[in-house]
Amino acid sequence: MTIEVSKDGNAALTIDGKVQQSLDFGTSGEKDNFLSTDPNSLLPSQRSQVPGEGGFLVADVTSPHGIGHRVVFNRHLNVFQFILLDGSRKHTVTFRIDELLCVQDYSVKIKSGVPILTGKEPISTNTLFFYFVFRKDKKKWRLKELPVRFATPSERNYWQSIITATLQCIRQRPHKLTIFVNPFGGKGKARHIYKTQVEPFFKMAGIRCNVIETQRANHAHDFVKEMPQHEWEALEGLVSVGGDGLFNEILSAAIQRTQNEAGKDINSPTAPRLSTPSFRFGIIGAGSANSIVSTVHETDDWATAAVHIAIGSECNVDVCTVHENEKLLRISANAISYGWLGDVLEDSERFRWLGPIRYQWSALRTTIRHPRYRGRVQFSLVPKETQDPKNSLPPCVGECPICEGKETAGGYDFHWQADFTHVICCVIPTITPFTPYGLAPFTGIGDGSLDLAMVPQISRCHNMQFMRKVAMYGGKGLYGLDRSLNVFRVERWSFQPNMNINATPGVWNLDGEILHQPADAALHFRLHPQLISFFGRDVAGIELAKRSVIKRHRKSSIVYK
Template identity: 30%
Template sequence: MERPSRLLLVSQLCIRNTAYDVSLSRSLLTWKRLTSSPMYRFRPNMGHSVPLSEIISVRGEEEEGGTKHKDDSSWKKIKDRGGQDSRQAFTVSYVERCRQHRWRCAEVTFTCPDTELCWNWVRSIREQLASISGRPRSLLVYINPYGGKRQGKHIYEHKVAPLFAQAGISTQVIVTEYANHARDHLRTDAELSNFDGVVCVGGDGMFSEIIHGLIWRTQIDSGIDPNCPDEALSPCSLRIGIIPAGSTDCICFATVGTNDPITSALHIILGDSQPLDVSSVHHNNVFLRYSVSLLGYGFYGDVLSDSERKRWMGLARYDISGAKMFLTHHYYEGTVSYLPARGAVGTPRDSSRCRSGCAVCQHNEEIRSDRAVKYEMDEASDCENDGEWRTVRGKFLAINAACMSCACPRSPKGLSPAAHLADGTTDLILVRKCSRFNFLRHLLRHTNKDDQFDLAFVEVHRVVRFRFTPRHCQSDSDLELELLGNSKRQIFSQICRDHPACGCARTYSSWNCDGEILTHAAIDVRVHCRLIKLFARGIEEPQVFEDLHNPCAI
């Protein structure tokens, strides 16, 4: 156990009638059983340490007749059951790590011999907590009541709000009334200076609304034109917390390691910060959307278009549409050009993964800033100036770009398992036309340990920018999917009905952009390194929590 340096307080206090040596330093709260009791003499005395940075709150507490009366503000002398001795108690709530990256709120209650000492402990711990920088005091919360299983409001009220209250965080809560309510509120109405962060209760689609509002607002406030694909965008200063309450929730899963509202709430309370790359998507120099997870044309675009019509089925819609699109086996012709990430450490085939405090992300960030200083250029465009565009033409079943791993419960390692959250690159995955059997092999490898890229018809490139032009668009890039409209779609679906499960070429698919359908097939995508920040820390390596002592050992 780390020996706390410069102790602020040391006392003998009791936990459940057992005496402990308790100490507080600037970084740790430690309690260790006194060994004088004959009962414990021969048992190992490990002690227990909680980093100050993982303490949620401390509160004064009265213990009377076995029932506890919480009292945050005032301190009263209380009597024990016999009515003779006076005792005071305080309770510390802290983060406890459970299996599979889940966090829980654990509590330990210390009883003190006198009021003065007890008060001293509470005051000292509170002072240390107040000196931790980066913890939010005030949050703007958006709840999508219709996301996922429609549990957003319930999840927030029952699992999250009590924790925020306990941590002394004030909130303004907005339950959205229509799609894009949160986006539009953030763009124009929200008084952002009142808040230390924004909380999104919903799925990937809701998160997408939040980042669209926040990024847009930040650019307008900084005098940057978000429509220009070559502009270096200004990073958003407010962090975003995700309380998962949607269908896939891959952004939460890939940045925290689990989809659990309590774990997410605790990351927000501790004030974690995880920067995230964002891709901007343009069509003919007109801004379409931002993406942080999956940009998918072909298979994933078709699955999303089809599943939107089946929303009433709930979460099963992705399975039904997935199976249908797999059988339909459409492929699409087009040209992909991309700018490889040069000078960046890491490749999409690495066996190492982006984890909390990722060295690859940090290294690439340093390279970017060094270059920017050296060549006096903006950081976002430096990779592009010395790069060489490459072009791939062909028939594709799927074209996917993953700015992050896109891990989710359905695919725990994700679409691109070695992708990084904040390295300024996206992994461009090209799945060429192949047999259904081979495509199934590729898809199934998303769900097991085998490498989904180790197949002759799959290629993957780590890029900073790419463009896609569908074949029939090549001479007429203005063609809009929307204008294609129903007439052409009907012709194609007629053809497909005439040839069931034909595996035929369709002219256009659509792009699935973080769960939203894009209106154009020809797009220009550019990665903006660390444009936003989340209240998260990336997925922790397992040994981080194995090293920490388990309170159950007390």
């Protein structure tokens, strides 16, 4: 089937050379609008990211209310244009193919933008149902239906097959996913969340899902590490339905296996660049903190995360490896902190039975205890950091072996020995229920830098104020209020506790999990810029479409739906 557009603006719809329908494009100016191959004819927000194959599909259709429309599938630009033909005025709405989840010959019930599949939906004879995803508000994404009635069933079927084939060829769209569900994560609702808020999107997008319910801690980790080779090589995406802990298991296993197979030494903190896994990662936030998913999507909304996985959104995320000498200890894609925050996490583990309130309880207990940790932080800046630590860092406290020339700097450019209340490193901005505006002042999701904040020992009261301000204004806001904060953008850093002063070496809070600091060794942290690809949209690139001013004069259920 082809659409032939003649010079005088008329087009004919043909199947196998037989003319099915003649289309009148009116004035040639209108024709140019709808059949343009120039991306500049569209607003930036209407331009598809998917390269087109060329050609047009054009059909005159009706809405469910019998109002005439023309639908144009511009395969040069990979956009759909729905044009209201009401005789007096013509209005158009444009959708990109990237926003199209699927087309179906049956309607699906949609409740609050989330599909509800019963499996008993009746097939329609002439109608094609377009399911577009859209940004409902600043943060949440939802699904909407656009029913279009064609003149004949064969025309409808033809459109459906062409569009479905085009969708299947989009490189970003996953066809098969391996999904881990932690039935005990968060409030224990992960299974229900997956069934009701996530699976319907994947089913509609035609994604085949291998769903594994984790039976124990480290189940997902072992599964990924021991997956048969042919399955590993065919992987398109690993999705965790749980909290940050479950995601970290999957991430660690996948990165380690990728390096093993590529012959890279992940244990060395100075090894050359690591290999990027060939598949993407996704999270449905069904844990208690859901920090990573909240940071990537700015919300832990389940449907939003499911939408981005289903349409194959893609963003690259930085990862940090943690080493003790030449041994890899952990992998982090979120936040690493030592001092007060580490102690709060360790203490809170003893009060799990209290539920989420345990964090406030442990924060109170730790504040009363008022720990201080002497140690030495060493770091190297990323090239884009303009602040010189030598100008802002106070002198080292106590006997510093580097200042005294007894030890070398070990490859780091700067060091500071002090009594700390906090040493916090953010790999990504780190949005949590306690830091809704993000913990990090500068770093992005995949900007190739770690934010390293060093807070020397402060009083109990000052610490409470500090935590309150971080919660109220975020790291960025706090830095705006207090420029004396020791925050630097770094690519590598290390921490060595001073055991002459500290009775115990303290613990790390690594992505919400505890990591013990060895008494006699430094931990080294190394950034791997954009090491993984994530099912998440680069939020900076998306503008909310302005609402149509003519919405008040609603004439069409398609164009103004």
